[in-house]
Amino acid sequence: MSDKITAVDLRILKLLAKNARLTYKELAELLGTTRQRISRRMNRLExxxxxxxxxxxxxxxALGYIHVILGVTVRPDVDVGELIATLKEDENVKIIQRALGSHNLVLHIIGPKDMRELEKIIAEVTKKIPGIEHLDITFVTETVKFEAL
Amino acid sequence: MSDKITAVDLRILKLLAKNARLTYKELAELLGTTRQRISRRMNRLExxxxxxxxxxxxxxxALGYIHVILGVTVRPDVDVGELIATLKEDENVKIIQRALGSHNLVLHIIGPKDMRELEKIIAEVTKKIPGIEHLDITFVTETVKFEAL
Structure with a gap:
């Protein structure tokens, strides 16, 4: 990642955070530049x-799913990198974030509303995690705000 | 939300989850349907x-920010709806999720790498939350996987 982030990059990113479907043309018009320049910068950022x-x-x-967040704290001797490699393959784990602080690992599961089915999925995922010291299970009932930037 | 989610809707959503910049044309080709049908379904879903x-x-x-997740547990007597209305106006709080379980509220802050500045922002946000029973602070070091669906 040798390229520096420019002010234009940041402006592109902020517009895409609001609406990722903006075309090169729309972005170029909003930022007073050319489509070519936008497409070049976006390719580089990607x-x-x-x-x-x-x-x-x-x-x-609305889609009939439940959104569950697992906040996982593991013992200090657990190899989190190795753990992540295993969890990445699990199609029930949709989001994986490596972290520091209260949790070492944040996992998101998008599961069925049938709570017995969901329980089974959560158990299968947590079984793959050795040395869990603490596990927070949070059921998201509504995403009220989502701004990436 | 009276419309039923169709199988085509789900297929559109799964493709957009992988790449939200797919054009109507690309989606139509991938799903063997027309651009008109794709655009009509997407408008409805929006x-x-x-x-x-x-x-x-x-x-x-890479952008020079720190991604912090606050997992907030409030006392049962706190009006979470009212709380969310206040937090929604705070531009430091980028993601707000109402929840059940370990946390009642999940907040994401995208802050500066300067830890003293970050501490100030977290303090300002948490000051707005009455009746905090427990607060988990997690610093995301890497988003390893992100699949919305």
Whole structure:
């Protein structure tokens, strides 16, 4: 990641955070530049890994799912990197964040509303995590605000 | 939200979760349908609030920010709805999720790497929350996986 983030990059990112479907043309008009320049900067941000993904934030409840966040604290001797490699393959684990502080690992599961099914999925995921010291389970009932930047 | 989610809606959503910048044309080709049909379904999903937002998931570290998650547990007598209305106006609070379980409220702050500045921001946010029973502070060091669906 050798390229420096420019002021224009940040402005592009802030616009995309509000609406990732803005076209090159729309972004160029909003920022008073050319489509070519926008597309070049975005390609670079994608290649450098500054942009991890363009995605949709859905209302899981409306889709019939439950959104569960697992805040995991493991013992200091656990190899979190190794653990993440295993969890990455689990299709029930949709979001994985490595962390410091109260939790070492934040996992998001998008599961069925059937609580017995959900319990089974959570048990299967946590079984893969050795040395859990503490586990916080939080059920998101509504995403009220979501601004990436 | 009177419309039923169809199988086509779910397929559109899963494609957009992978890449929210897919055009109507690309989606139509991938799903063997017409652009008109895709655009009509997406408009409906947006209007019904099934799609909350199209956004970008950035690498905050590369942008010079720290990504902090506050897991807040409040006393049972606290009016969480009222609390959310206040926090929504706070531009330091980027994500707000209402929840059940370990935490009643999940807040995300995208702050500066200067820890004294960050401490001030966290203190200002938590000062607005009456009746905190427990507060988990987690610093995300890396988003390893992000699949919305």
């Amino acid at each position: 290649q450098n890994g500054v942009i991890l993904k363009y995605t949709v934030i859905p209302n899981y409840d | 209007q019904n609030g099934v799609i909350l937002k199209y956004t970008v998931i950035p690498n905050y570290d």
